[in-house]
Amino acid sequence: MRPQARLSPSPPASLPLSPLLGKYLISDLPSARDIQPYLERMDTHRWYTNFGPLVHEFEQKLTSLLAVADPNPQNGSIHVTTMATCYQALEVGLRLLGVPAGGKVLIPAVSFPACPLAVQHAGTEAVFADVDPTNWMLTPEIARRVAQKTRLAAVMPLTLYGIPLPVVAWDEFSRDTGIPVVIDAAAAIESQAVPHKGLVAHSLHATKPFGVGEGGVLAARDPDLIARARVYSNFGMVDRISYGDGTNAKMSEYHAAVGLAQAARWTAAKQKRRALLDLYRRHLEPLAYAVSMHPAIDQAVVSLLMLRFDQSTASDLIASGKAEGIALHHTYLPPLYHHPHFAGIATVDCDGNILPGDTSLQMKAAHMGHSEAMHRHIVGVPFHPFLGEEDVAAVVAAFQRLADL
Amino acid sequence: MRPQARLSPSPPASLPLSPLLGKYLISDLPSARDIQPYLERMDTHRWYTNFGPLVHEFEQKLTSLLAVADPNPQNGSIHVTTMATCYQALEVGLRLLGVPAGGKVLIPAVSFPACPLAVQHAGTEAVFADVDPTNWMLTPEIARRVAQKTRLAAVMPLTLYGIPLPVVAWDEFSRDTGIPVVIDAAAAIESQAVPHKGLVAHSLHATKPFGVGEGGVLAARDPDLIARARVYSNFGMVDRISYGDGTNAKMSEYHAAVGLAQAARWTAAKQKRRALLDLYRRHLEPLAYAVSMHPAIDQAVVSLLMLRFDQSTASDLIASGKAEGIALHHTYLPPLYHHPHFAGIATVDCDGNILPGDTSLQMKAAHMGHSEAMHRHIVGVPFHPFLGEEDVAAVVAAFQRLADL
Numbered sequence: 001m002r003p004q005a006r007l008s009p010s011p012p013a014s015l016p017l018s019p020l021l022g023k024y025l026i027s028d029l030p031s032a033r034d035i036q037p038y039l040e041r042m043d044t045h046r047w048y049t050n051f052g053p054l055v056h057e058f059e060q061k062l063t064s065l066l067a068v069a070d071p072n073p074q075n076g077s078i079h080v081t082t083m084a085t086c087y088q089a090l091e092v093g094l095r096l097l098g099v100p101a102g103g104k105v106l107i108p109a110v111s112f113p114a115c116p117l118a119v120q121h122a123g124t125e126a127v128f129a130d131v132d133p134t135n136w137m138l139t140p141e142i143a144r145r146v147a148q149k150t151r152l153a154a155v156m157p158l159t160l161y162g163i164p165l166p167v168v169a170w171d172e173f174s175r176d177t178g179i180p181v182v183i184d185a186a187a188a189i190e191s192q193a194v195p196h197k198g199l200v201a202h203s204l205h206a207t208k209p210f211g212v213g214e215g216g217v218l219a220a221r222d223p224d225l226i227a228r229a230r231v232y233s234n235f236g237m238v239d240r241i242s243y244g245d246g247t248n249a250k251m252s253e254y255h256a257a258v259g260l261a262q263a264a265r266w267t268a269a270k271q272k273r274r275a276l277l278d279l280y281r282r283h284l285e286p287l288a289y290a291v292s293m294h295p296a297i298d299q300a301v302v303s304l305l306m307l308r309f310d311q312s313t314a315s316d317l318i319a320s321g322k323a324e325g326i327a328l329h330h331t332y333l334p335p336l337y338h339h340p341h342f343a344g345i346a347t348v349d350c351d352g353n354i355l356p357g358d359t360s361l362q363m364k365a366a367h368m369g370h371s372e373a374m375h376r377h378i379v380g381v382p383f384h385p386f387l388g389e390e391d392v393a394a395v396v397a398a399f400q401r402l403a404d405l
Numbered sequence: 406m407r408p409q410a411r412l413s414p415s416p417p418a419s420l421p422l423s424p425l426l427g428k429y430l431i432s433d434l435p436s437a438r439d440i441q442p443y444l445e446r447m448d449t450h451r452w453y454t455n456f457g458p459l460v461h462e463f464e465q466k467l468t469s470l471l472a473v474a475d476p477n478p479q480n481g482s483i484h485v486t487t488m489a490t491c492y493q494a495l496e497v498g499l500r501l502l503g504v505p506a507g508g509k510v511l512i513p514a515v516s517f518p519a520c521p522l523a524v525q526h527a528g529t530e531a532v533f534a535d536v537d538p539t540n541w542m543l544t545p546e547i548a549r550r551v552a553q554k555t556r557l558a559a560v561m562p563l564t565l566y567g568i569p570l571p572v573v574a575w576d577e578f579s580r581d582t583g584i585p586v587v588i589d590a591a592a593a594i595e596s597q598a599v600p601h602k603g604l605v606a607h608s609l610h611a612t613k614p615f616g617v618g619e620g621g622v623l624a625a626r627d628p629d630l631i632a633r634a635r636v637y638s639n640f641g642m643v644d645r646i647s648y649g650d651g652t653n654a655k656m657s658e659y660h661a662a663v664g665l666a667q668a669a670r671w672t673a674a675k676q677k678r679r680a681l682l683d684l685y686r687r688h689l690e691p692l693a694y695a696v697s698m699h700p701a702i703d704q705a706v707v708s709l710l711m712l713r714f715d716q717s718t719a720s721d722l723i724a725s726g727k728a729e730g731i732a733l734h735h736t737y738l739p740p741l742y743h744h745p746h747f748a749g750i751a752t753v754d755c756d757g758n759i760l761p762g763d764t765s766l767q768m769k770a771a772h773m774g775h776s777e778a779m780h781r782h783i784v785g786v787p788f789h790p791f792l793g794e795e796d797v798a799a800v801v802a803a804f805q806r807l808a809d810l
Contacts, residue, residue, distance in 0.1 A: 026451055027451050027452075027453050029447075029451070029453055031448050032441055032444035032445045032447065032448050035444060036437055036441065036444075039437035039440060039441075040437045042434075042437065043436050043437050046431055046432050046434070047432075048432050048434055048611035048616065048618045049610065049611050049618050049619050050611075084489055084490070084619065085489070085653040086653075087640075087652060087653035088653070112640075113640040113641070113642060113647040113651070114640060114653065117640060117641075117647075117650070117651060117652060120650075121526070121652065205454065206453035206454050206455075206657075211453065213453045213454050213657035213658060213659045214454050214489065214653070214655060214657040235492075235517075235518040235519060235522060236518065236522070236746055237518060240736075241743075241744050241745070242518040242522075242741075242744040242745070242746040242747060243744075243745050243746055244746050245522070245525075245746065246518070246522060246746075247492060247522060247526065248490040248491075248492035248493070248519065248619070250619060252611075252618035252619040252660070253618060254618045254659045254660060254663060255657070255659060258659060331645075336647075338646075339646050339647040339648075340646070340647070340648050341641055341647035341648055341649055341650065341651075342647060
């Protein structure tokens, strides 16, 4: 233990912790009162789904929000269609890019099951990529090295924990390789820019900073692609006749009502998350030698705050934290090749060396060094807008004790 | 014209029609005020999706509603899981029955695009069956004749316009042939009994009598099947690890809130539809020689009221009605083999004679006589709880004039 690293005043171990620390995430959605005016509008026009007025208005709001991260105002317009879920946005996105059946789609190994499931249901084959050790994600550089050795039909990188992806670099990847990109920007509304090529899918699930319950968004620069996605989301029908493939992926007016209410309180909701991030940063400063945040965390509206403990074992810390009533967690870990359902999926390391799906888990783990290191050292802390400075101090004090810092 | 068939008093042609007749369907969903108490419960527990307390309570209500049509109280319990849409209930249902890839699934030709799309996305092959001329639907007798000539992997009959299917006969079909059945009971909440074998999928889309915006239900007697459907609807995950295939097909707490509010007003909502049906029946009585309702209409909570005009051409009537401001329609028609996207699907007549998908539309139409007759003679009338007796009289008077009855 390093005495100079102890925060003062830190709560004594005997002080009861807030039960709010027993949840690592509490959804921050509009109240019944916030939503009520939008529902009253629905009473008037009796339009409850199938692209009603609230969905239209919400899509306009989303278009503005998605333009915030635009690196260049000359980039032209952004086009948006709502979806019932991000999963559906991903599956529809892959289908609309015309990725050939059986084609390989590269996705990061540290991700959510929605990604490989969307790839498989779109008739394509998932390949799990190892991640960059510094930014924890699948980068254009890794994808380029993989593409040199393995024929890829598409790449679906993820904005892990809401941290945005470099849109210019991904556009260059697409331009140079001809391989289309669908960005899974799950929790990165307003942080993730829209590329010139390809598509971006967002999640509006209740666990996301911009939550509406269940919801998704598909965005692109190409208006035709978004128009086709919209038709696809309503059974491929035009005037009730099916001219192409489709499904039911429409956002209802109810979720659009929640979305409009969420948009109205978004600035305040973001600020609370920013303030909490700043609290964590300040309290963690004395432990900087052993605990680090993601280097680009300031580009995100944080949904899940994950810390890297270089000298500690994540699973031990999480178990000890839970025993003390602090909901430490390891969301999106273990890497997906550990999940029994995805055991048959090939893995590829950052140099592009591929191991077939039927390789043992032990060999895959040895090969996917950076993903495994994340599994060993990344720990999530309670992060929701109902926490205050005392709670943050209590979490950090617990780290000092539990990790013997 | 037969003078004795004219209603008295009938509105003169010059009387302006209610603009409510300009819509054949207006959704009858709970008001903002009806929903508010459920949203306030969500404010308290901050649980917005992923099988929250409102979804649980709504599923209990649904279980009771689905038991109403049970032909025998000794039949044992019914198990229910909510879905985001009926489309997803159908696709998930087919997948869980283990229908082999490429296996043929028989569906009626007079249906909604969701049916063949669900079949195709489940990795199976749709075959369009002609329908019974009296009850307009795919019957167990037709399916038996088809199964004698074509190897079927499953059958997915539809409760067209909310009219329930004979559950005992479909159970016998399954028992005798070994072919599983998924009943698409789209608009038949409370009317359709749950079979002993197989599955029932319901729609809670805004256009259905029991609407919640977007929503679906999957029901069965087999608790294991429903438990597996529930896991499937949340990415196949147990404790955040994927053990099997899955998707995101969860109903949010918002839609469950609407569902609970709808359940609280269901008796009144049903009664309004029944009263409107009775009005139509009374006013149509003098035209019984030329206009008929479905023989089993009294078993349905009517969503769409369709009439058969034996001596008239539906498309002419619909066009003339529209010109007069009366929203006549032909929902679920033309038969699906007319839709360009489904042109490649095989058709089979009521004797089990099959025509391959690449047969011309003209030859298919000649072969699917009963479906074509429906297309020629079935017309839907405005049917929503905002219509009164004057509106019904005006519609019937228009028929007399337009069809020269």
